[in-house]
Amino acid sequence: MSSGELGWHFPPTGGGxxxxxxxxxxxxxxxxxxQSLARETIQNSLDAAASIGTPVDVAFExxxxxxxxxxxxxxxxTIxxxxxxxxxxxxxxxxxxxxxxxxxxxxTRLTFLRVADWHTTGLRGEKWDALLKRPGVSVHDQRGAGGSWGIGKNAPFTLSPLRTVFYWTRFEENGRAHERxxxxxxxxxxxxGGEERQSTGFFGLVDGCRAVDGETIPSAVRGVESxxxxxxxxxxxxxxxxxxxGWQERIARRVAxxxxxAIRDGTLTVTIEPSEGMQARELIDIKADNLEEWFDYLQQGSDAAxxxxxxxxxxxxxxxxxxxxxxxxxxxDHDLGHCRLWVTVSDDAALPSKVGLMxxxxxxxxxxxxxxxxFRGMRDFIAICRFEGDEGNELLRKMENPRHDQFExxxxxxxxxxxxxxRAALKRISDWIREEIRKVAAPDVPMEAARLSELDRLLPDVAPEEPFGGDSGDGDEREPSFGAAPVVKLKPRRRPPAPVPPDPVEYDDGDPGEDTELTATTNREGSVAEPESVYSTSHTSQKRKRLLIDDVRLVPVQGGANRFRVSFRARESGVADIVLAEAGDSTLVSRDDVRASQDGVTFPLTGVELRPADRVEFEITAGSPLGERAWVVSAVVPEMP
Structure with missing residues (x-):
């Protein structure tokens, strides 16, 4: 084997x-x-920007x-x-x-997608080795650079049926330009050759799987790159x-x-091989002065898929x-550095009430x-927070997950x-963002907002990953564990023979005929007060004591048909039957078919021992569909025999 031989080499496994x-x-x-290709490659290009003030150019052709x-x-x-x-x-x-x-x-012909950047530093030394030969390794010159897991380098291979990618770079070293x-x-x-070979092989100098430099680079590549x-x-x-x-539009969507x-700042310009639609609109480069046109084009081209x-x-x-x-x-912030927040609200145009982190x-x-x-009870808004400090971005980089779509x-x-x-920095900045949003998005009519907020607590939870503790986001209690506070899990219990459904419940607070249409009122203790429940029973109405509970959550169980997870906090001690009632047009109707479910066993929601500050959790199932209805959960003290 000649030390200068050019070709493919898949090293032996050597028993590994x-x-x-x-x-x-x-x-x-x-x-x-x-979309992954665009996100990963452009992030790497921005991290390798050669100088401040000169935009990084990226092309897909x-x-x-x-x-x-x-x-x-x-x-x-080999294939x-x-x-x-x-x-x-x-x-x-x-x-x-x-x-x-x-x-x-x-x-005879083979198509390549070339992704190229300019006005970047190029790749030399350990950065080149990290890209090609060190799985899971990420090397950056800048503090707070985007990638941290060394996984994004795999994204280009998903678009190659040959599982093959070629790399070229030009960089400056000791005052001279080098190509690799x-x-x-x-x-x-x-x-x-009579031995087992590794799955990964390299094209270049066969001896040592080395890269080729300068004049030895294939002319087909040098001709384009020059x-x-x-x-x-x-x-x-x-x-x-x-x-x-539509591949061009999918890349453009992810870029925008x-x-x-970065495009608004003038630090990034992206060129995409134009589709027919893009040619008709004369859209090729995505840059600061035409981004509005790109948004218009990409939003018009949306479809249900x-x-x-x-x-x-x-x-x-x-x-x-x-x-x-x-x-x-x-x-x-003493950990995240300088943070800037933009917020706007609207009573006319529907806004998604989202917060972007950049x-x-x-x-x-x-x-x-x-x-x-x-954000319960807030007017429609949209907000974005940008973290400007190098040290803060370094901390955020450490918390960024491999998909670069959340801080953990x-x-x-x-x-x-x-x-x-x-964790403390994220909590602190989240509290600040929530407070600033509250200043501009608080409703003009607090009572109406409060009523809607209470109604929201009755509906199945569509964001179970959020912390408990109300609007403030206090604490670090997240599902599916339902939090770090003591948890009381229901256990199957023997039920007395011939159980009698609960009698209609009368409450001391307010007129049961008020606020019954898809709203809930709040009693003086701060818990939800339900209208009169209607049960299919002939027993006479009488006063029934109930224990105070709050922070009620109802979450659909993923992968489970007709199953919900229920959680609440007890505010009083005692033994209670848990009553679930479905909100109708003007009444609450008990669901006698709702039962607790655990480890494949169903059992009645009776005789549950409650202690203050404990969080009770259980799954429920029913004979007929539960659906996305409004519910009231009560802890009713059983009648003495």
Whole structure:
């Protein structure tokens, strides 16, 4: 083997791990492929910006090649060996994938999706090695840079039927420009030359799986990349890219939805191979002075199959408009640094009542951060908070999950103090955001807002990931555990023979005929007071004592048909029967068919021992559908025999 031989090399396993076709890093991005590619690659480009004041340019374009510049026959032979291995293992998914790959390599022409950036630092040293040869490793020059898990590098492979990507970069070192090139294929372990080979192989200098430099880079690649002059940058060539209808719009949607902040700042410009629709509108570059036109085009092109994407682009458009004005409030946090918040409300146009959190780079991370989802009783609003400080962004980077769509303090591993610092910082900033929103979005008629808030507590919970503790988001109690406070779980109990349904309940507070149409009133103790319940029984009405409970939650059980999870806090001690009543037009109707369910056993909700501050939780099921109705939960003291 010549030390200068150019070709493919899959190193022997040497008795080590032999990976199959299902690579977890690639599978992580198997859903929204084009969208993941755009989000991950542009984030990396922004992190590698060469200088302040010069925008990073990113391009998505097609390259159709007929020449064999990457040892196509050699790669095809390896794919055939992988196909043989997959069939021997009866791996249908891998077999189908390798058959498609073999057919593509048998054609004269092959399409590549080239993703290129300029005005970046390029990749040298450990950054190049981290990209190609170090799974799970992320290296950045800047504090607070976006990526932290080293997983995003797998996103391009999801768009290659050959599971093959080529990398080119130009960088400056010691006053001189350098170019580097290498290919990478992620297939499956296979037999070759009488020994087992690793699933991952490299195109370049065979000896040592090394990259090629300068003049030894294939001319087909250098000819394209030289169009950027001597500017530093990086390009990915995704081999065998399938041109599925609408791929350009899907990339454009993700660019606009995630990076509108960077585009507005003038730090990012994106060029996309134009579709027919884009050509008709003369839209090619996404930049600060035409982003409004892009929003208009992408929102008009929405369809029912893209509901989530449609919501994202609608939200981004509103956030972008909001950023045109001055911040509503600013704060200097000792952990998160300088934070700027924009809020707007509307009584005319429906706003989604969402809060966006944006990193310093101008990338929107999330609109679903726990503690900033439920805003009961507020007027419609939209808000966005941007974190400007380097140290604060470094802390946020540590808490960012692998999908870059939420901050999770528990992601900070092996450092309890830093995890607690991150948790406290998120709690502090969430409280501040909620308070600022309350200042501008509080309703003009507090009583009406309070009534709607109480009604919201009766409805099945649509945001179970939110903390308990009311609107403030206090505490760190999240489902499915229902919180860190003591929890009383119901246990199956023997029920006395021939149980009698509860009698109609009369309450001491207020006229039961008032406020019964899809609203609830609040009694002087602060708990929900129900109108008179109607039971299918002939017993005479009489006063019945009930124990005070509050913070009632009803959550659908995922994967469970006709099942809900119920939780509440007790405010008094005693033994009570738990009564669930369904709200009708003007009455509450008891549901005698509702029973508790635990470990596959159903049992009546009777004789439950309650203690102050305990949280009681249980699942319920019923003979007829529960549905999305309004409920009243009461703890009624049983009658003495």
């Amino acid at each position: 791990v032999a990976m199959g076709y299902n690579d977890p890093g690639i599978a992580h991005f198997g859903g929204a492929r084009e 097609l390259q159709v090649r007929e020449d064999d510049w990457f040892a196509k026959r050699e790669l095809a032979a 055939q060996r992988c196909l043989t291995e997959a069939k021997a293992r009866q791996d249908d998914k891998a077999s189908q994938a390798f058959e498609e790959a073999a057919q593509l390599l048998g054609k 090139f290498q290919g990478k294929a992620v297939l499956m372990a296979h037999e070759s 169009g950027g002059g001597q500017r530093s940058g990086t390009s990915l060539w995704i081999a065998g890219f399938r041109e599925q209808d 939805a995630s990076f509108f902040g 893209q509901d989530d994407e449609d919501d994202d682009i609608d939200d981004a458009h509103r956030f972008w408009e909001l950023l045109q004005g001055e911040p509503t409030a600013e704060r200097q 990193r310093k780079t101008g990338m929107l991370i999330t609109t679903r951060q726990p503690g900033l989802i439920r 303090p528990e992601r900070i591993e092996n450092d309890p103090k830093e995890e607690q610092r991150g």
